[in-house]
Amino acid sequence: MSKIVTVYIDGQPYQAEEGQNLLQIALANQVDIPHLCHHPDLPADHNCRLCLVKHEGEVSTSCEIQAREGLRIETKDAEIQELRTENLKLILASHLEKCPKCQKQLPCPAAGLMKKYGVTSEEYRRKMLDLSVHKMSNAAEFDPNLCVRCGLCVSACANIGINFLKLEGKSSDAHLTHSQNPKVDCIYCGQCTVSCPVGAIREQSHLEEVEAVLADPEKIVIVQMAPSVRASIGEEFALEPGINLEKKMFTALRRLGFDKIFDVNMGADITTMVEAEELAERLRQKFAGEKPSLPMFTSCCPGWVKFLEFYYPELISHLTTARSPHIHSGAAYKTWWAQKAGIDPNRIVVVSLMPCTSKKYEADMDKLTFEFAGYKLKPVDLVLTTRETAALLKKHQLDLPNLPESEADLEGEYSGAAAIYGASGGVMESALRTTAHLLTGQELPKVDLQEVRGMKGIKKATIKIGEQEIRVAVVATPRNARNILEKIKRGVEEYDYIEFMACPGGCIGGGGQPLQGTAETIKKRIAALYTIDAEKKVRRAHENPVVQEFLAFVKADPSLAEKILYTTYSAKNKFE
Amino acid sequence: MYLKDELLNAIEKEALVGRGGAAFPVARKWRRIRDLQKPKKYVVCNASEGEPDVSKDFFLLEHYPVEVFKGMLLTMDFLQTKEGYFYINKNYYQALQAKIDPLLEFCRQRGYLINLFKEEPTYIGGETGALLNSIEGKKVQPRYKNPSPSVLGIFGAPVLLHNVETFYDVACVATDKFEQTRLTTISGDGLSQPGVFRVKNEQSVSDILRQTDNLPDFDFFVQVGGGAAGEVLTSAQAETAILSGSGSIRVFPRTISPYSFLKNLFAFYTRESCGKCSPCRDGSWQLLQLLTGLNEESELPWERFSPIIKIMDKGSFCNLGKSIALPVRSYADNILGIKV
Secondary structure, three states: OOOEEEEEEOOEEEEEEOOOEHHHHHHHOOOOOOOOOOOOOOOOOOOOOOOEEEEOOEEEEHHHOEOOOOOEEEOOOHHHHHHHHHHHHHHOOOHHHHOHHHHHOOOOHHHHHHHHHOOOOOOOOOOOOOOOOEEEOOOEEEOOOOOOOOOHHHHHHHHHOOOOEEEEOOHHHOEEEEOOOOOOOOOOOOHHHHHOOOOOEEEOOOHHHHHHHHOOOOOEEEEEEOOOHHHHHHHHHOOOOOOOOHHHHHHHHHHHOOOEEEEHHHHHHHHHHHHHHHHHHHHHHHHOOOOOOOOEEOOOOHHHHHHHHHHOHHHHHHEOOEOOHHHHHHHHHHHHHHHHHOOOHHHEEEEEEEOOOHHHHHHOOHHHOEEEOOEEEOOOOEEEEHHHHHHHHHHOOOOHHHOOOOOOOHHHOOOHHHHHHHOOOHHHHHHHHHHHHHHHOOOOOOOOOHHHOOOOOEEEEEEEEOOEEEEEEEEEOHHHHHHHHHHHHHOOOOOOEEEEEOOOOOHHHOOOOOOOOOHHHHHHHHHHHHHHHHHOOOOOHHHOHHHHHHHHHHHOOHHHHHHHHEOOOOOOOOOO | OOOHHHHHHHHHHOOOEOOOOOOOEHHHHHHHHHOOOOOOOEEEEEEOOOOOOOOHHHHHHHHOHHHHHHHHHHHHHHHOOOEEEEEEEHHHHHHHHHHHHHHHHHHHHOOOEEEEEEEOOOOHHHOHHHHHHHHOOOOOOOOOOOOOOOOOOEOOEOEEEEEHHHHHHHHHHHOOOOOOEEEEEEEOOOOOOOEEEEEEOOOEHHHHHHHOOOOOOOOEEEEEEOHHHOEEEEOOHHHOOEOOOOOEEEEEEOOOOHHHHHHHHHHHHHHHOOOOOHHHHHHHHHHHHOOOOOOOOOOOOHHHHHHHHHHHHHHOOOHHHHOOHHHHHHHHHHHHOOOO
């Protein structure tokens, strides 16, 4: 434990750990100091030079001053304001004219700073480099000519273990680019988009398409919200992280004009059922002395699946063949629900609200389309990130925190097991609750599996199901995934079932979540998800009556079941 | 010949300072690194010499390579290490390979492993942090000031880094040949004897020009110290000014237009900024843009230079960006009578 010292910011005393930098201390105490290149979970690079303060009469960046007893800084000095403003003009030269996020009013730290310091971005012309916008498949994109070269996206990409993004070139030619190494590829997780302070790297927006279908009287527009979105969207409305706004969201979505309010959580219960059946089958084979492909890997994270298909194609057979939750439920609406409601499935548009950018890439996969009622259908048509969803609500003057609460439509019903899909370990826990039921006909003695919860990047546990011990692991980020996969390949460690997620903390720390989330924010969001689970009467996927009804419908038609419950995988090339 | 502790005492007595430009006391650096309990230490020679108008290191490697390497080996012996790097401007190496390679081989045969590191010549490549990053295979950009390279230099080990001239001086001290002199690089159009000269430490700039037969017969001003980053002085101020930084003296005719002088200067900073921090990267480029469309006769937009110079001075990450203020302000003030 470091020594606690008192530092003075604008004359006010604050307690801090000795050696901690003054920018962190100021931010932790709600003292406003502008910054673009700082993120509490990423290494400091001190390059934006905006967090200037006065220290012993000299101008210095606060991120470079380390706390010691009695240290004093001034943040409001006129010279400091002048220098910060000039620097902001230089950094953001020509920003506005190029920024689609500014134009769509998507949340962005730089936009706030421009307003605060009266910088229009027209003070200077930027040096335009002959570089085009790079598309990361259908998920995200970056514009090197909008980038301020803070390097946060590069650090975020390195931090999760991919190293696809990099800064190249010197002087005014320094620019964001990607690795030319044929063995390095983006997995579309979008962690870079969460860290970007200026909208240079961002999701590929579906906002305009969503507004267009909402305005089209011919379309039946179904919206479904992922588990994580309800626990994080409040942050976009200045609420504390970890406040569950599920019921207010249902109201907001109705007011936006969606025809049906369903829930990805219902899809998560379908996925749990399909995946648990497959796991139970592979385990039965193992107990019978056969050699099924074990450990079985989860597949609901498209970033993780792309990672495996690109970096470890030889392990593809380990992936569960179950599709992911919103793909499962999307197809359920267009088949089972459409038939029940007597609606032409071709009129249905499914919009998923996801904490994720790779879900945009997944929704567009040709392999997931299916034939039904004479149409070729996509399970999900459009995907909005949490950030886009918030922008849509704001555009329509929906003040989310102050809306009344309401319920989802009937087919949106879900179990507690679905709610925790958003947290790393949640898929594992849900699947084990149901696998135990399938293997033994009985429920696990304890419904909560504390061993697989929490923010640790690799969690290992042995779970007793009946007389058998099931060895499981829960892994978040490609960095940790490599660690485990290499051990499996070398036969150093053995498992029966492993959950993998691309993002730290799971979907709740996803690439589509509110900007600049930190490990601390993610922890609070996770707590909200486990509270939902704990408060649900139905805690197991196999007890969800809606899912039972859907599965009875789909299993009556094995060829349809094959088309909408399962998927296949293949080795991927760079940019595929 | 003085060795180890004797050598350290002699260096301290002669008040030897680093000749890379910062003039840090050599003895202090030696003692600090010697006292670290670390299993491995490196000695690194900086032969990057990326400043315009400075070529003293090239001169030494061409004429006194044995002394430079001798200084390096004495330093390695003092630190009881056998590992080092010879970090050299690629163009210099190409020109001097015939002198350097045999010396590296000589060292190797005696158990001193001095790695040759050929650098893509840039200004920032000679900056300590950037140089060490470069050896480690990282981006050639300056480092955060903490921890100091003396504590954490490369591959987790402390580094004792000196400029070529400093190692040369160490060898001179060891053999009692050090005479409180340093090297200067004199350049400028219309001079009779431009080049590298040995001068006394306390000699005035005008005196140096006179002694080397370089005192112009035209009205002139000088830029002294660190190449483009040096201070601009009138010929009258040069009478009392002492050589600083990396020891350059550049002579300009008073007839040079402010446009030409600044264009050259801004172009240097625009070209050599490493691109890491915004004040230097964006500021230098914007300064150059402000000259677009102007010519020798133009009135210059000083009121627009001023805020950019100020943020570069006060906000840049390393000394390269900060250093633009001195030449611009001293030129404006001393030569044009303008306060920036």
